Amino acid sequence: MKTELPTSRAELKERWADFKTTNPKTRIRDAARELGTSEAELVATGSGENATLLSGDFRDLIREVGLLGQVMALTRNDHVVHERKGVYENVSFNNHVGLVLGPDIDLRLFLGDWKFGFAVHENERHSLQFFNSFGEAAHKIYLTEKSNREAYDALVARYRAEDQDVNLFVKEKPESAAEQIEEPALDKAAFQQEWLALKDTHDFFTLLRKYKLSRSQALRNAPQGYAWQIQPESLKAVFEGTSERQVPIMVFVSNQNCIQIHTGPINKIFVMGPWLNIMDPDFNLHLRQDAIDQAWVVRKPTEDGVVTGIELIDKDGVMFNQFFGKRKPGLPELPGWVRLIEDTVIKK
Template sequence: MKSTLSPDRTELKERWEEFKVINPKTRIRDAAKQLNTTEAELVAIGVGKTATLLDGDFRELIKEVGSLGHVMALTRNDHVVHERKGVYENVSFNNHVGLVLGEDIDLRLFLGDWKFGFAVSENDRHSLQFFNSFGEATHKIYLTEKSNKAAYDALVAKYTAADQDVNLLINPKQEKAPEPETAREIDVAAFQAEWLALKDTHDFFTLLRKYKLSRKQALRYAPEGYAYQITPSSMKPIFDAVSESGLPIMVFVSNPNCIQIHTGPINKIFVMGPWLNIMDPEFNLHLREDAIDEAWIVRKPTEDGIVTGIELIDKEGVMFNQFFGKRKPGIPELKEWPALLETTVTRLG
């Protein structure tokens, strides 16, 4: 069935077409905000021409993405875009929580709110794009010149919705108020003792929930020497030092529906406007430095020793980007990583 547009969406389509002519380089996520709509609605406008509505169990679809071969995985939030090329391998799901544990593509998927899916073909670029109930992109998969286009076409055909008459029901999203820097009274000594007794970095989330602390609040209550603020402008020197040293690192970017991880060295670093960029053949990162409200060096005990990370937090208290030295469970972190940070960052206070 051919897609039809309501009068309101016809007007949005006209505004969207005009916007693209005037602002050809604006990312669709930013365009949606300027047009007071959602990215999913802008993609849906193209159904029948540049987009195909997908249906079915997205878990099963993701399990078949490996058939496409070499692709580019893209996960982003408001402040950072993470693009990693490779093959979807070792895909598994436990209910709606999924893992992709390939050598290059490394993902944690939370499909409970993957509401809409589209196959998008525009300007010779072919992709699978997924959105949550708020119309925000959860994850995207782009074909590369090495991809199996025939496998892509077969996958799209298999999951094409029978009814292409798109009527997206988007949930309104409330703006989050900035969090106070200090929390209610807590037993600081007990909190710090539990921090020092951590066995795994993932246990930190449990600790925050137990004491009902936001990320910012928890870092201010950290045991002495386990968390300190650095200037947001430290990120460029850190990237440069990592590039020069060849030290392999881990770069985490998350939104509520997906975490994407790059593990390896980084090389080509440059700044363009507010964006700090890594532009390597298989890995790109685009980080808005002006979105960093607070940057922290955070140390967490594990059974393998201390793990040192960089955490970037925005004005709403959301941690949107993390960096670590390359490591795996059972292996201590690279000693060169904390040493590099100690000699590169500029501390606050």
């Protein structure tokens, strides 16, 4: 006999159903915030109906996602949604850090806090959805019209939790603290010298930790000619220039549990309300322009030459989106990307 839902969960299920009726276009992440709960808890209200709790080692599950064929990978944070179609290929793990290195699906996975997993079907859409211990979405995988549905059903059956009525114990996330305005005590000359001596863009994180700087504090103290603050609204001109000139780019979106990367051209760009959108057949990006507190062009030395990127930072000092010209280790950055940045945001 099926166990009755606990009263609190039953009440949440009813509130969630009412909310969807009156707010059909609100995204579930935003709905969770308005309802004072987490996205994982909202998904769990569908247990036994449209949601199946998953168990087991999620590393093993991710290794099997390639069996599904083409899927759509989705990673987001509070301000931007990154959706990319492709096949999960070349999957590997070092402890709880994973890589997916296909030509289309390109991910860095940090599974140390992938706490909950569900298979979800709603409005004819089937997906695998993973959440951290705060109930926030870490990563989602949606079937497409080209996916192998039989392989998906078999995978869900293999990882289906025996008990589907388990309550989720979701931790309360502490409030994020706004960045301190005061500049820290800094040996600026030493910091700039180390910036100019960088060999890899990833070494920039080590530099920030060493000098105990936030992202924007570091950019404000950059060597001359290595960081420019630009107008957030100029990002649309960069997108349009990228499309018109067909300059392939790299688009990074991250949260604490996943980094998702698109590499290639972009074409269809438009604005709808606060959202700046890229809507191509295999790649979609939805970016809240009103979340951009600071936008920067940043140059970092590497063994392959200087790499130029655009970094977006929110009001709490968190970098939430990055853009580069298409490049691979061992190759210099695209001259066309550098010219585009100069023409659209630096010279203006």
